[in-house]
Amino acid sequence: MDQTRIIAPMGEATQLSGFGGGGMDPARTVALGGGGMAQGLALDVISGNQYAHAGRSSADHALIQLTASGMVAGRRSPLNLCLVIDRSGSMEGEPLEYVKRACGHVVDLLDQNDILSIVTFEERVDVVMPARRVMNKGLIKEHLNRIQPGNTTNIYDGIVAGASQVASVRSEGYINRVVVLTDGEPTAGVKDYSSIVGCAAEQRTRGITTTALGFGPEYNEELLAGLARRGGGNYHYIARPELIPEVFRTELEQLLTITAKNVRLRMILGKWVEARQVYGQQPVHGPRTVEIQVPDLERGATLSTLVELELGRRPAGTYRVARVEALYDDCTTGAFNQRVEGDLVFNFVTDPSLVARGVNGTVQRELEVARAGRSLERTMMGIKTHQLSAAMAVQDLQRTQMLLAQAGRSDEAAEVTQAIQGLRSGSGDVEKTLIGTIIDIDLGKRKS
Amino acid sequence: MEERTIVDPGFAPAPAGDATRVMQSPFPAAGGGFSDATQHALTVACPVCQTPNGPAERYCQDCGLLMGSQPADVEPLPDAAQLPRLVDAASGREYLLNPGLNTVGRESADIVLADPSVSRRHAQVTLDGGSLTVEDLGSTNGTFVAGSPVRAGTPVAAQSGTLLRFGSVQLSLAIPGAAGAPEAIDPVALSPAAAPAAASAAPISERGAPVGRLTLADGTEFPLYSGVNTIGRRSANEIVLADSFMSGKHAEITCGEDGQVQFVDVGSTNGSFHAGARLAPNSPIPLADGATVRMGKTEVTFRSSAPAASVERTVMAPMGEATLMGGPPEDDPWPTTPFDASGGVASGGPEAGGS
Numbered sequence: 062m063d064q065t066r067i068i069a070p071m072g073e074a075t076q077l078s079g080f081g082g083g084g085m086d087p088a089r090t091v092a093l094g095g096g097g098m099a100q101g102l103a104l105d106v107i108s109g110n111q112y113a114h115a116g117r118s119s120a121d122h123a124l125i126q127l128t129a130s131g132m133v134a135g136r137r138s139p140l141n142l143c144l145v146i147d148r149s150g151s152m153e154g155e156p157l158e159y160v161k162r163a164c165g166h167v168v169d170l171l172d173q174n175d176i177l178s179i180v181t182f183e184e185r186v187d188v189v190m191p192a193r194r195v196m197n198k199g200l201i202k203e204h205l206n207r208i209q210p211g212n213t214t215n216i217y218d219g220i221v222a223g224a225s226q227v228a229s230v231r232s233e234g235y236i237n238r239v240v241v242l243t244d245g246e247p248t249a250g251v252k253d254y255s256s257i258v259g260c261a262a263e264q265r266t267r268g269i270t271t272t273a274l275g276f277g278p279e280y281n282e283e284l285l286a287g288l289a290r291r292g293g294g295n296y297h298y299i300a301r302p303e304l305i306p307e308v309f310r311t312e313l314e315q316l317l318t319i320t321a322k323n324v325r326l327r328m329i330l331g332k333w334v335e336a337r338q339v340y341g342q343q344p345v346h347g348p349r350t351v352e353i354q355v356p357d358l359e360r361g362a363t364l365s366t367l368v369e370l371e372l373g374r375r376p377a378g379t380y381r382v383a384r385v386e387a388l389y390d391d392c393t394t395g396a397f398n399q400r401v402e403g404d405l406v407f408n409f410v411t412d413p414s415l416v417a418r419g420v421n422g423t424v425q426r427e428l429e430v431a432r433a434g435r436s437l438e439r440t441m442m443g444i445k446t447h448q449l450s451a452a453m454a455v456q457d458l459q460r461t462q463m464l465l466a467q468a469g470r471s472d473e474a475a476e477v478t479q480a481i482q483g484l485r486s487g488s489g490d491v492e493k494t495l496i497g498t499i500i501d502i503d504l505g506k507r508k509s
Numbered sequence: 510m511e512e513r514t515i516v517d518p519g520f521a522p523a524p525a526g527d528a529t530r531v532m533q534s535p536f537p538a539a540g541g542g543f544s545d546a547t548q549h550a551l552t553v554a555c556p557v558c559q560t561p562n563g564p565a566e567r568y569c570q571d572c573g574l575l576m577g578s579q580p581a582d583v584e585p586l587p588d589a590a591q592l593p594r595l596v597d598a599a600s601g602r603e604y605l606l607n608p609g610l611n612t613v614g615r616e617s618a619d620i621v622l623a624d625p626s627v628s629r630r631h632a633q634v635t636l637d638g639g640s641l642t643v644e645d646l647g648s649t650n651g652t653f654v655a656g657s658p659v660r661a662g663t664p665v666a667a668q669s670g671t672l673l674r675f676g677s678v679q680l681s682l683a684i685p686g687a688a689g690a691p692e693a694i695d696p697v698a699l700s701p702a703a704a705p706a707a708a709s710a711a712p713i714s715e716r717g718a719p720v721g722r723l724t725l726a727d728g729t730e731f732p733l734y735s736g737v738n739t740i741g742r743r744s745a746n747e748i749v750l751a752d753s754f755m756s757g758k759h760a761e762i763t764c765g766e767d768g769q770v771q772f773v774d775v776g777s778t779n780g781s782f783h784a785g786a787r788l789a790p791n792s793p794i795p796l797a798d799g800a801t802v803r804m805g806k807t808e809v810t811f812r813s814s815a816p817a818a819s820v821e822r823t824v825m826a827p828m829g830e831a832t833l834m835g836g837p838p839e840d841d842p843w844p845t846t847p848f849d850a851s852g853g854v855a856s857g858g859p860e861a862g863g864s
Contacts, residue, residue, distance in 0.1 A: 117607035120617060331573035332558060337621070369617060376557050381573035404568070406575075413609065428617075 101391040102321045102358065103128045106403035108382075109428075111419035115377035115409035119416075120337065123328070123368045123405045124424045125353075125385055129320040130393075131361035138392035139174040140316050141235040142167075143192070145223035146208070147243035147276075148181045153210035155302040156244060156276060161205050163309035168202060170313050171195040176235065178226035179204070182219030183211025184249045192226045215250035216243055216284075217257050220271065224264045232268065234395060236319050236357065238294060239264070240312060242274040242305075246281050254284055261292035268323060270294040270357065272312055275493060276305065282493045286500055293356050296500050298493040315359045324355040324389040326366065328405075333373030334382050340367040340431040341503025355387075356504065365505035367427045372407065379408045426468045427505075433464045434502035437477070441495050444484075451484050454491075458484070472507075473498050559753055593636060595620065595673065595680040604680070606636050612646075613675055626650045626676030632659070641667050641682065650676040720764050723748065723809045733770075733811075738762045740804065741777075754779050754805030762796065762811070770796045770811065779805050 109122030144164055148157060164179060171177055178192035179201075189204050223239040239261075251257060261271040271292025273285035276299040289296035295315065297308045328351040330336060336344070336351045345352040353366055372382060383405040391399045410416065440457040443449030449457070458481045465474040476498040483491040552561035553576065555569035562570055569576060595604045604620045612618040613632040615625075622631070628648040635642050642664035645652035652659040653674040659665045667673060669684035719732035723740075731748045739746040743757040750759075756777040763771045773793040774781040781788045782803040788794060796802075798813040 117609075118605075119619065120621075331569075332571050334573075338616070375572065378557070378578055379575040381568035381575070383573075 101130060101393070101399050102324070102387060102389055102401050103130065104385065104387050104401040104403045106383075106385045106405045107421060107424055108405055108407050109421055109424040110416060111408060111421070112416045113372050113382075113407040113409050114374070114413065114416055115411050116374055118333075118371060118373045120369060120371050121407070122424050122428060123370060123383065123385075124421075124427050125326065125328075125366040125368065125403070126363055127321075127324070127326070127355065127358060127366075127387060127401075128363045129358040129360055133360070136393065136395075137317055138234060138236050138319065138322065138390075138395070139176070140171065141176040141192070141227050141230055141232045141237045142171070142316065143178040143180060143223040143226045143239045145219045145239055145241040146179070146181045147183070147214060147216070147219070147241075147245070148208055148211050149183045149214040149243075149245055149248075150210055150212055151244050151277075151279065156305070157208065157210055159302040159305040160242065161208060163306040164205050165202050166306055167309055167313055168195060168198050168205075170310075170317065176230050177201070178223070180219060180222045180226060181208055181211075182215050182222070184213045184215050185211075186215070186218045186222040188222065188226065192230045213249040214243060214245045214247055216241070216247040217251035217260065218249075219243075220257065220260055220264075220288075224260070224269055224271075227269050228267065234390075236316055236322055236392070237269040238272060238316060239269060239292075240272045240274065240294070240309075241285075241288065242276060243280055243285070244275070244277040245279050247284070254287060257284060258287040258291050261288050265291065265293045272296070274299060274308060274312075276302070278490055278493070280493075282496045286496045290500060290503075293354070296497050298490065298497055300490060318359040318361075319357045320360050320392050321389040322357040322392055324358060324387060326353040326355045326385070326387045327351070328353070328368065329384045329386070330370075331380065331382050331384075333375055335371040335373075337369040337371055340369070340428075341434060341505065342366070356506065358506075361508055363507050365427055365507070367424070367431055367505070372409075375409060377409050377411050379406060381406050429464055430468050430470055430473075430502055433461050433468070433470075433473075434499055436461050436464075437495055437499050437502070441492055441499070444492060451487075455481055455484050470502075470507075473501055476501075557753075593641060593669075593682065593684040595634075596683050597678070597680050599679075603683075606634055606641075608636050610635050614646075622675055622678045624676060624678050627678055628676070631675050635664065641684070643667050643673060648676065720768075721770060721814065722812045723762070724812060725750075725810075726808060731809075733762055733764055735764050735766065738764070750804070750807050750809075752805040752807045755807065756805075759804050760802075763793070768813075770813065772796045772800075772802055772811075774804075777804065 105124075105126040105128070107124040107126070109124070113119060113121055144167065146160055146164070152160070168177065173194050173196055175195050176192050177190060177195050178188070179190040181187045181189055189208060190201055195201070220239065220241060223241065227237050227239060246252075247257065264271060271288055272294030273288040273292065274297045275282060275285045282298070286296055295312060297312070299305055299308050328336065330349045330351070336346070339351065339353055342353060344354075351368065353368075355364055355366075358364060370382065381404045385403045385405060387401045388398050389401075390397050436457065440449065440454055440461070443457075444451075444454050458477050462474050462477040462481065465471075465477060476494055480491045480494050480498075483489070483494065551564055553564055553566075554561055555572060555574055555576070557574045558569065558572040560569055560571040562576060566576055568574065593606045595606065596602070597604075607619065611620055611634045612630065613620045613622065613627075613634060614630045615622060615627045616629055618630070620634070626649075628646075628650070630646045631648040632643060632645050632652040635644070643652060643654050643659055643666075644664040645659045645661045647661045651674075654665045654667050655671050656674075657665075667682050669682055671682045673680050673682055716734035716736065718734075720735050721733040723731045723733060734747075738748060739758065739761050740748040740750065740755075741757050741759040742750060742752065742755045746758065756779070758775055759777040760772060760774045760781055763773070765771070771793040772781070772783070772788075772795075774788045774790050776790040783794060783800070788802075796811045799810065801808055801810045803809075
């Protein structure tokens with residue numbers, strides 16, 4: 062049952078020279094169990110440089126990539142999904158109609174192994190459908206059609222109710238998710254950022270992830286971005302009502318193709334090594350360990366995590382500077398706590414010219430993308446605080462757009478282009494789009 | 510297949526001392542979880558950090574050295590205590606400057622100053638032989654040497670004691686051994702080890718009969734003679750202990766004519782500990798019979814009675830510099846090669862080799 066697969070560091074880091082005795086190539090790939098078919102998650106650990114300085118302490122990077130197998134193998138994990146829908150006054154008319162339609166699509170895409178619940182909120186919360194197997198689709202849609210617009214917006218109670226619906230069913234082996242859609246600021250109930258986001262963070266520790274969908278120009282994008290980040294789900298900005306069903310479909314598609322959930326990533330650092338930062342994240346540091354949060358991964362997706370390390374000086378030689386371990390539940394086989402490992406290896410040398418030439422291009426590109434993310438954040442803050450004029454913001458964004466395009470991040474580059482157009486036309490949804498781009502960059506998730 | 514509970518047990522630290530924890534917990538405790546039972550014949554000591562490793566380990570559990578390889582002989586590196594540094598007077602924090610280029614910035618730099626007034630790529634400090642220059646890399650808030658702004662592209666020389674400013678962060682440059690340098694640098698590095706060397710140059714037979722001894726946990730005994738007995742990692746000492754956490758010159762035990770015995774730490778990197786407290790450098794303490802002192806990872810017990818004649822080990826005689834390979838720096842906590850012919854003191858035959 063244990064499908065342990067050890068993958069040696071890829072790329073130039075595997076070129077090691079100067080070993081006398083001992084015929085074992087330290088950089089080999091070992092695949093144990095599971096035959097030849099790629100299953101579950103693959104882990105690649107790439108050093109930022111083949112070499113490091115033996116004679117001085119220095120900073121370098123590690124790129125950790127988790128790839129969910131693209132093969133269609135076995136079944137999918139059933140969903141335990143709650144749709145939490147804002148029916149405040151501002152949703153009246155087209156928005157609410159499209160939401161009902163979108164929820165109907167979701168019902169169509171699920172089958173009787175899936176569990177669905179639907180909750181609406183305005184000032185109060187209503188349970189339109191309690192957590193049940195999707196058996197009578199017609200009945201569910203009937204209930205959906207009865208949803209009426211209400212008054213104010215109590216996001217907090219909506220999220221709590223959604224999570225409790227999901228938690229009311231024994232959910233091991235399910236993909237447990239709350240999808241929240243809102244068009245406005247919280248105007249009722251608990252309204253502060255840290256309580257609302259904290260609620261989602263707590264749900265995550267119980268295995269329930271939260272996706273935040275923001276509709277229209279009025280919602281608080283910082284709040285929804287925080288919900289998505291700490292909640293472990295996705296963030297989407299929906300500009301117009303007719304786009305609502307498509308976004309729901311995208312979310313469902315991801316849920317239906319998740320191959321690895323409950324992913325726990327950890328670095329165990331060797332002696333004389335410190336982790337200075339994990340880009341885009343607030344990791345949890347233990348004695349010589351760094352724990353990194355990873356969202357559920359759908360088929361074919363790759364998640365990249367970039368870590369900056371301080372490497373202390375030491376006698377020249379090859380060192381495994383850190384071990385990287387990932388545990389996850391495999392949704393295609395139903396197996397829990399599968400494990401995958403990798404080693405981060407550097408060849409410490411005294412010749413600085415070797416270090417100058419040994420830089421890994423892939424890691425460099427990831428670093429540039431991470432910096433682009435920080436640049437976007439600064440631009441966004443500048444726009445919000447009116448310290449940047451639209452013209453200056455456009456300049457910043459153009460530079461960032463080029464950087465992202467050169468680094469091969471075409472989706473993100475396209476989003477920045479969209480933001481530039483938004484700025485030029487004064488359409489006002491720039492921050493809502495950009496914050497999503499920043500999340501994507503920080504999360505490091507891409508379809509391969 | 511474990512039943513999942515609300516809090517994932519995978520990250521809970523395993524209880525100490527549980528020999529079977531490596532099998533049960535999905536993530537064994539970091540830092541090497543070898544059980545005591547395997548510590549003897551089956552383990553291989555890492556040539557760099559001396560940690561015992563199981564024979565199947567590809568990398569050292571502690572420092573990660575590729576087992577079975579020999580760390581290459583390194584040309585003598587600058588003594589850490591001799592390296593110039595930037596000192597933050599407010600916090601006391603010191604930033605060592607490496608030979609060559611040192612970038613200064615808010616992130617991803619050799620010297621990271623986490624202050625918002627410091628640019629990501631703020632400045633660079635170049636150490637070339639004895640001279641040091643500062644150059645601004647186009648920072649937002651500027652770089653200043655002794656109050657004068659440094660123009661981007663124009664390196665400015667700086668001397669020991671000069672005040673440098675990066676944004677709002679003020680640091681003073683300290684070059685040990687130069688005029689105006691702070692005195693708190695390792696005194697061992699500054700004063701050539703003339704006195705102890707002279708004492709240790711005298712062969713043992715001229716020292717007279719031993720007046721006491723130091724014993725280690727494994728029973729090894731070292732004779733102590735009247736006068737100064739030097740203790741450290743380098744073979745120039747009278748008592749050589751191959752502990753990579755001991756300094757080249759770590760401490761001295763002086764046996765007075767009146768029978769008084771004193772222990773003094775001569776400014777070691779990792780310190781000497783007695784009765785649970787770290788001893789201040791260059792402050793002698795009296796040693797009574799049975800007193801124990803820990804230096805680096807080695808605990809020694811002082812005995813006021815001389816060892817039996819048969820215990821005296823000639824391996825402890827100073828062998829001279831010839832047995833040192835590559836001459837590691839004085840106070841740097843890197844090990845002398847364990848393949849030193851004086852052998853025997855280090856934990857079991859590392860020559861037995863890796864897997």
